[in-house]
Amino acid sequence: MSEASKSLNFIEHIIEEDLKNGYSKQDLRFRFPPEPNGYLHIGHASSICLNFGLGIRYNAPVNLRFDDTNPAKEEQEYVDAIKRDVEWLGFKWDTERYASDYFQQLYDWAVMLIKEGKAYVDSQSSEDMAVQKGTPTQAGSDSPYRNRSVDENLRLFQEMKDGKHESGSHVLRAKIDMASPNMLMRDPIMYRVLHKAHHRTNTDWCIYPMYDWTHGESDYIEQVSHSLCTLEFAMHRELYDWFLDQVVEPGKIRPKQREFARRNLSHTVVSKRKLLQLVESGVVNGWDDPRMPTISGLRRRGYTPRSIRNFADTIGIAKRENLIDVSLLEFCAREDLNKTAPRVMGVLNPLKVVITNYPEGETEWLETENNPEDESAGTREIPLSREIFIEKEDFREEANRKFFRLKLGGEVRLKSGYIIKAESCTKDTEGNIIEVQCTYDPKSKSGSGTPESLRKVKGTLHWVSCQHALRAEVRLYDRLFSHESPDTQKDKDFMEFLNPESLQIIEAYVEPGLKNAKVGDRFQFQRIGYFCVDPDTSDDKLVFNKTVGLRDTWAKLESK
RNA sequence: UGGCCUAUGGUGUAAUUGGCAACACAGCUGGUUUUGGUCCAGUCGUUCUAGGUUCGAGUCCUAGUAGGCCAACCA
Numbered sequence: 001m002s003e004a005s006k007s008l009n010f011i012e013h014i015i016e017e018d019l020k021n022g023y024s025k026q027d028l029r030f031r032f033p034p035e036p037n038g039y040l041h042i043g044h045a046s047s048i049c050l051n052f053g054l055g056i057r058y059n060a061p062v063n064l065r066f067d068d069t070n071p072a073k074e075e076q077e078y079v080d081a082i083k084r085d086v087e088w089l090g091f092k093w094d095t096e097r098y099a100s101d102y103f104q105q106l107y108d109w110a111v112m113l114i115k116e117g118k119a120y121v122d123s124q125s126s127e128d129m130a131v132q133k134g135t136p137t138q139a140g141s142d143s144p145y146r147n148r149s150v151d152e153n154l155r156l157f158q159e160m161k162d163g164k165h166e167s168g169s170h171v172l173r174a175k176i177d178m179a180s181p182n183m184l185m186r187d188p189i190m191y192r193v194l195h196k197a198h199h200r201t202n203t204d205w206c207i208y209p210m211y212d213w214t215h216g217e218s219d220y221i222e223q224v225s226h227s228l229c230t231l232e233f234a235m236h237r238e239l240y241d242w243f244l245d246q247v248v249e250p251g252k253i254r255p256k257q258r259e260f261a262r263r264n265l266s267h268t269v270v271s272k273r274k275l276l277q278l279v280e281s282g283v284v285n286g287w288d289d290p291r292m293p294t295i296s297g298l299r300r301r302g303y304t305p306r307s308i309r310n311f312a313d314t315i316g317i318a319k320r321e322n323l324i325d326v327s328l329l330e331f332c333a334r335e336d337l338n339k340t341a342p343r344v345m346g347v348l349n350p351l352k353v354v355i356t357n358y359p360e361g362e363t364e365w366l367e368t369e370n371n372p373e374d375e376s377a378g379t380r381e382i383p384l385s386r387e388i389f390i391e392k393e394d395f396r397e398e399a400n401r402k403f404f405r406l407k408l409g410g411e412v413r414l415k416s417g418y419i420i421k422a423e424s425c426t427k428d429t430e431g432n433i434i435e436v437q438c439t440y441d442p443k444s445k446s447g448s449g450t451p452e453s454l455r456k457v458k459g460t461l462h463w464v465s466c467q468h469a470l471r472a473e474v475r476l477y478d479r480l481f482s483h484e485s486p487d488t489q490k491d492k493d494f495m496e497f498l499n500p501e502s503l504q505i506i507e508a509y510v511e512p513g514l515k516n517a518k519v520g521d522r523f524q525f526q527r528i529g530y531f532c533v534d535p536d537t538s539d540d541k542l543v544f545n546k547t548v549g550l551r552d553t554w555a556k557l558e559s560k
Numbered sequence: 561u562g563g564c565c566u567a568u569g570g571u572g573u574a575a576u577u578g579g580c581a582a583c584a585c586a587g588c589u590g591g592u593u594u595u596g597g598u599c600c601a602g603u604c605g606u607u608c609u610a611g612g613u614u615c616g617a618g619u620c621c622u623a624g625u626a627g628g629c630c631a632a633c634c635a
Binding site for chain 1: 561562563564565566567568571573574575576577582583584585586593594595596597598599609627628629630631632633634635
């Protein structure tokens with residue numbers, strides 16, 4: 001897909017319009033501004049791809065800026081995790097910034113506003129201020145402290161900074177308009193007193209700036225041209241612009257805030273609060289649990305950075321509410337993994353097959369391709385012996401013509417091996433099939449070129465040699481929630497929709513070559529799906545996570 | 561009883577800015593295949609409603625309807 005032929009999203013249209021109106025391409029600059037109070041999720045990935053994608057498209061720098069104005073919730077641990085995730089996605093930021101780097105400049109500007117009579121210290125309780133704020137349909141009323149003298153404001157603000165007042169005792173507010181239909185303009189708080197150590201500035205400050213006061217000014221300091229955020233900040237734009245008006249100097253870039261709709265993924269939640277709740281309640285095993293929609297969870301699950309980038313590109317960006325079906329994400333995973341993942345054989349639900357005419361004690365090494373989609377991936381050898389495992393679902397005593405697998409009296413090919421025929425089977429006392437006896441055609445070996453090997457049999461099965469197979473733990477995942485939109489149901493808590501079967505742990509048998517697999521390696525278990533090696537893997541225990549299953553038209557047929 | 565935003569197939573996003581509504585996913589039919597995968601071909605199906613402007617409206621205007629957001633010393 002060439003860049004030129006790709007249609008533009010509405011943000012790109014805005015930028016193109018600015019460029020046409022004389023904006024210099026050199027002045028374009030973007031930023032990704034996470035608050036370090038949680039782990040990044042698939043929604044952030046979309047925002048990251050948007051901002052960094054713009055940087056690539058226009059050859060413009062993109063800053064990674066941590067919005068760290070609230071020491072009560074923010075931690076270094078999150079900073080590190082966020083940096084790792086952005087890098088893993090494949091993006092490079094121009095400079096690493098912190099809103100806290102600008103605390104002094106912000107303070108100086110605040111003093112300037114006080115001197116201009118545009119900000120004042122309010123000494124009421126938050127409850128009283130909330131009452132005065134009015135409601136969306138009723139105007140607010142002025143604070144009794146609204147007309148304090150400049151000198152008194154200056155003195156109090158200095159004292160707040162010097163730590164002479166308790167947390168919560170005073171705030172600095174912008175003096176705008178208590179009757180504005182936009183509640184954010186009703187004298188918004190710029191600073192609060194907070195005696196709390198900050199992850200970067202430690203105890204240097206005991207007043208901390210609020211988001212609205214900080215964000216636009218930070219954009220301005222960094223000379224960000226287009227500041228993109230989610231829709232819920234649309235109402236903040238008026239305030240963003242008001243604060244900018246107070247400090248912008250001629251000749252400098254005036255940042256422009258534009259809003260886009262956050263991306264919602266079906267069958268999951270993407271809100272830091274709810275994700276935190278999942279972690280803290282123990283429903284999942286941490287932020288990187290493979291069922292989590294966090295970037296670290298997707299990584300552990302086996303998603304590739306490219307598949308996530310493709311997903312973000314495919315869903316695009318707009319301003320309307322949306323609920324993107326998780327099947328699209330899964331498609332993107334398969335699309336990438338199909339081209340890159342080496343094929344191996346693994347049996348998840350083993351049924352023993354004895355090839356009765358195969359010499360006892362003999363082992364034969366069969367050559368098989370590593371990836372039919374990529375010839376350069378080469379070949380490897382896999383062992384065959386008299387006893388093998390196949391999937392339970394691949395054998396039936398009786399079946400109709402649509403069943404392309406093994407049935408009594410029927411033939412199938414063992415992938416890269418021989419054609420076998422089921423002769424009989426053994427059952428336990430409860431009637432469960434526990435073994436199948438087959439014969440094989442020694443002349444039908446794959447690739448041997450004999451007429452027998454060229455015979456067409458409808459089914460091909462994956463298998464492993466019992467004697468050589470490795471045992472492995474396999475973790476199978478299903479969607480975390482059974483409802484497509486668990487957190488938008490009236491009067492229902494999203495936790496009510498948890499899928500109790502989102503994790504299933506089984507013992508499987510895999511081909512011996514997997515002994516050397518390393519953590520993070522991704523494979524296609526042929527006819528099953530894509531799997532990757534989990535970090536829980538140790539020298540004596542191999543653990544795989546199922547990333548996503550192969551498309552399964554048979555299962556679809558069956559369920560009809 | 562206010563303000564702001566949004567409305568295009570089942571889902572997501574486009575439409576050269578007023579000129580034949582398209583792309584991807586999902587679904588369905590076939591074909592190829594030593595993975596019931598991949599790949600290939602085909603198919604189904606769309607502009608919230610009512611007016612208006614115009615030769616011509618998904619696009620502009622008016623009204624309505626539906627959905628989302630806004631009253632944290634959070635971001």
